[in-house]
Amino acid sequence: MGRNRKQKPLLEKVVIEKLAAEGKAIGRVDDKIVFVTGVIPGDIVDVQVNKKRKSFMEGYPVAFHKHSPMKIDAFCEHFGVCGGCKWQNLPYEEQIKFKQQEVIDNLERIGKVELNGINEIIASEKTKFYRNKLEFTFSNKRYLTSEEIAIGDDIKRTPALGFHVPKLFDKIVDINKCHLQPEPSNAVRLAIKEYAFANDLSFFDIRNHEGFLRTLIIRTSTTDDVMIIVVFYHEDVEKREGLLKHLADKFPEVTSLMYIINEKANDSITDQEAILYKGVDHIFEQMENLRFKIGPKSFYQTNSDQAYNLYCKTREFAELTGDEVVYDLYTGTGTIANFVAKQAKKVIGIEYVPEAIADAKVNSEINGITNTEFFAGDMKNVLTKEFIELHGQPDTIIVDPPRAGMHTDVVETILHAAPKRIVYVSCNSATQARDLALMDEAYKVTKVQAVDMFPHTHHVENIVQLERR
Numbered sequence: 321m322g323r324n325r326k327q328k329p330l331l332e333k334v335v336i337e338k339l340a341a342e343g344k345a346i347g348r349v350d351d352k353i354v355f356v357t358g359v360i361p362g363d364i365v366d367v368q369v370n371k372k373r374k375s376f377m378e379g380y381p382v383a384f385h386k387h388s389p390m391k392i393d394a395f396c397e398h399f400g401v402c403g404g405c406k407w408q409n410l411p412y413e414e415q416i417k418f419k420q421q422e423v424i425d426n427l428e429r430i431g432k433v434e435l436n437g438i439n440e441i442i443a444s445e446k447t448k449f450y451r452n453k454l455e456f457t458f459s460n461k462r463y464l465t466s467e468e469i470a471i472g473d474d475i476k477r478t479p480a481l482g483f484h485v486p487k488l489f490d491k492i493v494d495i496n497k498c499h500l501q502p503e504p505s506n507a508v509r510l511a512i513k514e515y516a517f518a519n520d521l522s523f524f525d526i527r528n529h530e531g532f533l534r535t536l537i538i539r540t541s542t543t544d545d546v547m548i549i550v551v552f553y554h555e556d557v558e559k560r561e562g563l564l565k566h567l568a569d570k571f572p573e574v575t576s577l578m579y580i581i582n583e584k585a586n587d588s589i590t591d592q593e594a595i596l597y598k599g600v601d602h603i604f605e606q607m608e609n610l611r612f613k614i615g616p617k618s619f620y621q622t623n624s625d626q627a628y629n630l631y632c633k634t635r636e637f638a639e640l641t642g643d644e645v646v647y648d649l650y651t652g653t654g655t656i657a658n659f660v661a662k663q664a665k666k667v668i669g670i671e672y673v674p675e676a677i678a679d680a681k682v683n684s685e686i687n688g689i690t691n692t693e694f695f696a697g698d699m700k701n702v703l704t705k706e707f708i709e710l711h712g713q714p715d716t717i718i719v720d721p722p723r724a725g726m727h728t729d730v731v732e733t734i735l736h737a738a739p740k741r742i743v744y745v746s747c748n749s750a751t752q753a754r755d756l757a758l759m760d761e762a763y764k765v766t767k768v769q770a771v772d773m774f775p776h777t778h779h780v781e782n783i784v785q786l787e788r789r
């Protein structure tokens with residue numbers, strides 16, 4: 321064990337044994353667990369420790385003595401620098417095996433769930449170009465890769481349009497080709513960069529709050545609609561018009577070309593006005609015979625094909641006959657609520673974000689669905705005993721909370737409502753398992769289905785069916 325300047329140890333020849341949660345992997349030194357980023361089982365590496373606790377350490381590899389026999393070549397030129405697609409060097413079959421095992425481990429260890437087998441994970445047919453939305457950042461602080469440092473000074477002065485480097489908030493990796501979103505995503509991004517360089521449009525400086533171009537959001541859809549939103553730090557009519565006209569001329573297929581002037585300190589656009597430059601202010605997604613209208617700020621699951629598989633399984637687990645009152649909690653833009661509405665007597669959707677609720681209502685309307693009702697507000701305040709008395713006892717409750725899972729008050733109200741069946745959709749099986757443990761006395765887990773929405777990342781979605789005991 322060596323020592324570095326900060327007195328954090330350098331661990332030599334650590335054998336990486338298995339993958340762990342949050343995309344890390346586990347090695348062991350003197351019976352102490354070491355969580356390592358950027359490695360896969362079978363690697364033997366020197367690890368620079370950056371966190372040391374009584375029972376574990378965390379670190380990153382500084383030298384590889386042996387690569388895992390499982391290792392494959394990454395397909396992306398930005399692998400290892402960019403924060404996305406971290407598991408590209410692990411075969412996809414191994415990725416999904418691990419995701420399935422993680423779900424089982426969390427349900428058994430945290431949730432103390434007795435599993436009588438679980439369905440095989442639904443893998444993503446597309447493992448590249450599966451996302452329908454990407455957000456890129458403009459920055460005058462380019463992250464320099466070792467190859468770029470070797471090129472010399474010219475490139476060091478070049479701004480970047482791409483993704484944040486993990487843990488370096490002001491550094492952006494300049495992306496040449498991203499394998500996450502179908503075209504025209506790459507073409508649009510590269511065209512904007514080229515135009516900006518040729519016409520002297522400055523890129524944002526996040527430390528000093530100066531510069532013109534700030535972020536770029538591109539949305540594509542299963543209906544081949546394309547939305548581009550360029551976010552500027554301040555208004556400059558001539559420069560803005562110049563760029564947007566160039567985009568409109570070069571990409572006539574774009575359905576919706578919009579811009580935002582965001583003069584705030586942070587990048588969030590939820591409270592900013594999106595202004596239409598060309599086309600319409602929305603795009604459409606299609607699922608079975610339903611169309612979903614998506615505005616510039618609307619949430620929609622980012623892997624459309626797998627979202628369809630997720631919703632089909634959710635509907636299957638709900639086992640609706642047409643007579644049920646269904647609650648869809650954390651409904652977002654009401655996608656699940658509308659997706660199951662035809663098989664239910666009535667569906668009630670509840671969601672925090674008022675704009676999402678407005679979208680949910682529009683989505684019912686444009687699809688001729690008349691048996692849904694939507695309510696905006698914090699779940700623990702909206703879903704009360706009085707609400708249930710007023711709107712009807714649920715026969716089935718579907719929940720799809722954020723990563724943190726459900727507030728204990730919400731769990732309590734669900735237990736009080738005592739529906740026959742609960743379908744719990746989650747993007748974090750650890751918090752899902754914690755919530756299941758709270759419901760264990762009254763509900764037993766009857767079906768489990770993991771769904772992989774995000775190949776080459778550690779994220780996994782999981783659906784659990786619960787029946788009242």
Ligand SMILES: C[S@@+](CC[C@H](N)C(=O)[O-])C[C@H]1O[C@@H](n2cnc3c(N)ncnc32)[C@H](O)[C@@H]1O
Binds near residue numbers: 700721
């Ligand atoms: C994982 S998303 C589910 C979206 C939706 N089911 C779908 O598939 O499109 C979780 C949703 O919960 C909402 N949310 C988060 N915290 C909430 C809270 N305390 N009360 C109500 N909704 C909340 C978020 O705004 C988000 O739309």
